[in-house]
Amino acid sequence: MNAWENLMYGFEVALQPEALMFVFIGVLAGTVIGMLPGLGPISALALMIPVTYGMDPAIGIILMAGVYYGAIFGGSTSSILLNAPGVAGTVATSFDGYPLSKQGKAGKALAIAAYASFIGGTISVIGLMLIAPLLGRVAVTFGPAEYFALMVFGLTAVVSLSDKSLIKGLIAAVFGVMVSLVGMDLQTGTARYTFGSVNLLDGIDFLVVALGIFALGEVFVLLKKRTGASEQNPLGSLKLTRKEMRDIAPPIGRSSILGFFTGVLPGAGATIGSFLGYSMEKRIAKDGDTFGKGNIKGVAAPEAANNAASGGSFVPLLTLGVPGSGTTAILLGALLVMGVTPGPLMLEDRPDVFWGVVASMYIGNVFLLMLNLPLIPLISKILNTPRAMLLSLIIIFCMIGVYGLSFNPFDLMLVLIFGLIGFAMRMYGFPAAPLILAMILGAIMEENMRRSLQISQGDWMIFIDKPVSFSLLILAAVSLLLPLILRFIKWVKNR
Amino acid sequence: MKLTRKLRPNQTIAIILFLFSCFYLYVAFQIPVYALPRPIDSDLFPQILGGLMLLLSIGLFFEKDAETDVAEQEKTKEHESFWARPNTQIVVTALVIGAYILLLERAGFVLTTFVFIFGMTRYYGYKNYVTNLIVAIVVSVGFYILLTRGLGVYLPPGLLPA
Structure with missing residues (x-):
């Protein structure tokens, strides 16, 4: 089957009434959760994972793709309406979105965000459709040594590109791998770090960590920061004039392509994509000096880049089975729980899931445009939910999500512990994305490392002898050293 | 010290x-x-x-503390009671979650969830008792019925009849 036929097959899966219903539910739930200050796509995905248990994997992942897109759009909504971006990916949107909102043009900004997201998403789906099979063909040739090196590179890239300290990022990543090793070693049956507890023999479920760090941890942060209801500006009209449409078209096109390729790179993702898109347009635009004061191009560019990057980040996830960000790591966790292992073989083994996801991403975008936009005046009322009630409800959702899966109060205690760890990490500048990514990759990394060393009879040179793994390890080293080199150059210049 | x-x-x-x-x-x-x-x-x-x-x-x-690293000092408001301070709220929340987990299987899902939502929402400063009561009942009973009857997920009935 060629790419077009494959996509049509994907649409067949995604256009089933059940799938359509779940895309809609996902987009709506994602928008609502993503809109809440402090909660972004990662929290939205973590909170929605329990809903997918027992579902057909194709439908489950379609739901999650909807949640992902919805949450990104929801984040943009709170950026524009409240100047309170839920996640870093929508910070750039608030630069011009909030000034527009203060001018009474919030509706316009939201419409631009929706159109830009739609086009960005569409371009990224086309990119995914074209690139993923090619990359998948290359990835089939990967052995355990190459996979190990790829995962090391994926992790170091996420660590080095997080805006926080390199050492703290590495600590978070190492801690994440440590958490993944708790339980019985599947190769030898040896119990590791279980301290005699039967509850830990099966390891620590990733949902426990995800909900603890990203949902409960956020509750503690919201309590600490006293984040309360902000003043919401009136929405105004959602309609755009022809001139406005013409003005935003080129920035959307450029930023979509830029965003997609940024998203494909491990670690880069939506945040860097949106900032790159914004700064590129600011430099190109004739009215660049009005950026930051309510220029519509300043909303269109980061939104298109942001959504295109989100689509791009599916490329390494679906073809290599290696997520490039914390958000896609959660998606990978959800897939694994549903019994689907993304990777080069997924295209052959589960084409329904692969192409179903690609098609549902597109349908998710259509839903965002057709349903979410007109519903925005209604959905934005969610921002009026009293903070006090929101906090207690998020805690209960975490508890139900985990108890409904394991029926074990011990896991609930672990959620609480990880919630406190997540809170401490946020307070002291430790990035959380490397932790969750490392937790997901940790066990697979170890397995591939051990398999490589078993093949080579314990000779570590196997990682160097193979050109692909050697190149990936060099890239990993460069990604770690680059910030240090840049800092050194800056220091020399300053002297 | x-x-x-x-x-x-x-x-x-x-x-x-x-x-x-x-x-x-x-x-x-x-x-x-x-x-x-x-x-x-x-x-x-x-x-x-x-x-x-x-x-x-x-x-x-040996790494320098970045300015943003250090936990933001809580803005203590004048005449703010001990219980309303952020740090107190965090400790109380963690303790109450611990109590919720311990009581969940003994007292049951509906009862513990109702008390948790109503109590914590009030503690965080929401004063509308009627809305609070309605939300607490709807969420605890609604989720119980949805999960146990609708999705076949077991939730402990506890003290209340199953």
Whole structure:
């Protein structure tokens, strides 16, 4: 089957009434959760994972793709309406979105965000459709040594590109791998770090960590920061004039392509994509000096880049089975729980899931445009939910999500512990994305490392002898050293 | 006490992580060897991780604290009661969640969830009792019925009839 036929097959899966219903539910739930200050796509995905248990994997992942897109759009909504971006990916949107909102043009900004997201998403789906099979063909040739090196590179890239300290990022990543090793070693049956507890023999479920760090941890942060209801500006009209449409078209096109390729790179993702898109347009635009004061191009560019990057980040996830960000790591966790292992073989083994996801991403975008936009005046009322009630409800959702899966109060205690760890990490500048990514990759990394060393009879040179793994390890080293080199150059210049 | 006062947050965390990695390494070296000889056993990866964490904790000890790192000082409002302070709220929340977990299977899902939502929402400062009561009842009973009857998920009935 060629790419077009494959996509049509994907649409067949995604256009089933059940799938359509779940895309809609996902987009709506994602928008609502993503809109809440402090909660972004990662929290939205973590909170929605329990809903997918027992579902057909194709439908489950379609739901999650909807949640992902919805949450990104929801984040943009709170950026524009409240100047309170839920996640870093929508910070750039608030630069011009909030000034527009203060001018009474919030509706316009939201419409631009929706159109830009739609086009960005569409371009990224086309990119995914074209690139993923090619990359998948290359990835089939990967052995355990190459996979190990790829995962090391994926992790170091996420660590080095997080805006926080390199050492703290590495600590978070190492801690994440440590958490993944708790339980019985599947190769030898040896119990590791279980301290005699039967509850830990099966390891620590990733949902426990995800909900603890990203949902409960956020509750503690919201309590600490006293984040309360902000003043919401009136929405105004959602309609755009022809001139406005013409003005935003080129920035959307450029930023979509830029965003997609940024998203494909491990670690880069939506945040860097949106900032790159914004700064590129600011430099190109004739009215660049009005950026930051309510220029519509300043909303269109980061939104298109942001959504295109989100689509791009599916490329390494679906073809290599290696997520490039914390958000896609959660998606990978959800897939694994549903019994689907993304990777080069997924295209052959589960084409329904692969192409179903690609098609549902597109349908998710259509839903965002057709349903979410007109519903925005209604959905934005969610921002009026009293903070006090929101906090207690998020805690209960975490508890139900985990108890409904394991029926074990011990896991609930672990959620609480990880919630406190997540809170401490946020307070002291430790990035959380490397932790969750490392937790997901940790066990697979170890397995591939051990398999490589078993093949080579314990000779570590196997990682160097193979050109692909050697190149990936060099890239990993460069990604770690680059910030240090840049800092050194800056220091020399300053002297 | 004087020592901890002199330490910067990064250094305090570094010491905790250093001790943690020493303990982690100690446990890693206790992992039993597999009966059949293998080039790589279960203990190697944990040993590498423990060593890495040890080195990173030393690195963190010497790293400067970024301005944004240190937890934001809470803006204590005048005449604010002890119970309304953010740090108190965090401790109380963690303790109440702990109590919720302990009581969940004994008292049952509906009762503990209702008390949790109503009590904590009130504690966080929401004063509309009627709305609070309605939300607490709808969420606790609604989720119970939806999950147990609709999705076949077991939730403990506890003191209330199943």
